Amino acid sequence: MTAETTTDIVITPAGDEPGARTLNVEVAPERVRKAEATAAQAFAKRARLPGFRKGKAPLDVIRRRYHDQIQEEMLRQVIGESWKAALAQESLAPIADPHVHDLKVADGEPLTFTFHVEVKPELTLERVGGFTLTRTVEAVTDEAVEHQIDELRRQRAAWLPVEQEQPKPGDMASVSLATLGESGEGEGKPYQVVLGEGQAIPDVEQAIMGLTPGGSVEATVRFPDDFPEAERRGESRQVRITLHEVKRQDVPPLTDEFAREVGDFDSADDLRRAVHEDLEHSARHEADAGLRRQVIEEIVKANAVPAPRPLVQRLLVAYAKGYGVPEDQLDKFAQEFAPIAEAQVRRELILERVIAEHELAATEDELDQRVADIAERRGEEPGQVYASLQKANRLRDLERTITEDKAFDYLLSQSTVTEG
Secondary structure (H helix, E strand, O other): OOEEEEOOOOEEEEEEOOEEEEEEEOOHHHHHHHHHHHHHHHHHHHHHOOOOOOOOOOHHHHHHHHHHHHHHHHHHOOOOOOOOHHHHHHHHOOOOEEEEEEEEEEOOOOEEEEEEEEEEEOOOOOOOOOOOEEEEEOOHHHHHHHHHHHHHHOOEEEEEEOOOOOOOOEEEEEEEEEEOOOOOEEEOOOEEEEEEEEEOOHHHHHHHOOOOOOOOOEEEOOOOOOOOOOOOOOOEEEEEEEEEEEEEEEEOOOHHHHHHHHHHOOOOOHHHHHHHHHHHHHHHHHHHHHHHHHHHHHHHHHHHOOOOOHHHHHHHHHHHHOOOOOHHHHHHHHHHHHHHHHHHHHHHHHHHHHHHHHHOOOHHHHHHHHHHHHOOOOOOOOOHHHHHHHHHHHHHHHHHHHHHHHHHHHHHOEEEEEEE
């Protein structure tokens, strides 16, 4: 697109990449002068300077006194007007406010700068079907059922003290740990850890498992290379560890009584059947999710769908914030999670395009029907469910779920699905 003039603001496209636009901006000196005069007048009206009544100080005095503030206000006004002009001229669909670079200001000269704008890329999908996809439902084994039941038993297990016995993995140890240094032994700090679950560094766990309750030991412990606090990685310390108490879980047996305590089950066999059904439901759900991943992957390969860098970076920032990643680990986190973020960006771009092209957005009737279905399962009134979802700000999520379901129903209908 060639440069166009909007009044006395000239906007010239300078470069594109998937997910971003670069625009050079030039603002005529007269427009800059008018913006500066407006800002100066605004300061003059509210300025209080010694020797002058409020609003009566000469403009040249105001300009000298508030030069930096006046220029800042002028730039805010001119850049804002230029952004409005850029939106209109380039028909932009930005996903965030623009970044301003290379700002140049000189008296009597045009004001120049560059907008860097993150935008949704225009995606064309030449092929979204004709693929052969396999839906694989993993069989639920007896071992998986027993493992799930064992988890339930451990969740309800009581912690009982262990006397005169060294702790082992799975035990809960109450200890105090004091740092030894040139100035003597520091104050011991109490800790409670379940051994074998990574709650303490390996050297500390090893030392604890060599003690019996009431015993203590001096040991050199080394912080591992992947320790969360970067400044401590590889560091060694001399410590004294005292073991005060050991507790071990008393896991209840699988009986009819246990089954009744867990839920509305008459017997252990009923519990086992319910767990089996839950695992089968999860297996079917995962098979459906896998099928959706397959069709997205096929569409990506068939259409070379990009993962625009700005969108990926924004998603990585959101991931890092959600996981509470420390600042010193952001680079490593970004490298590890970049493929996941890229896949998510491609998925969203594909779905948005399919939804828009085939008008698959959820309707009010479909939303009402989904709410009614939820209400029936809960044994509640639809109005009550709708109100609770609205209060929790979850109606938009439900609408998005319906829309995605329709989009995937359409995409899967365009391909051949076999059961694996």
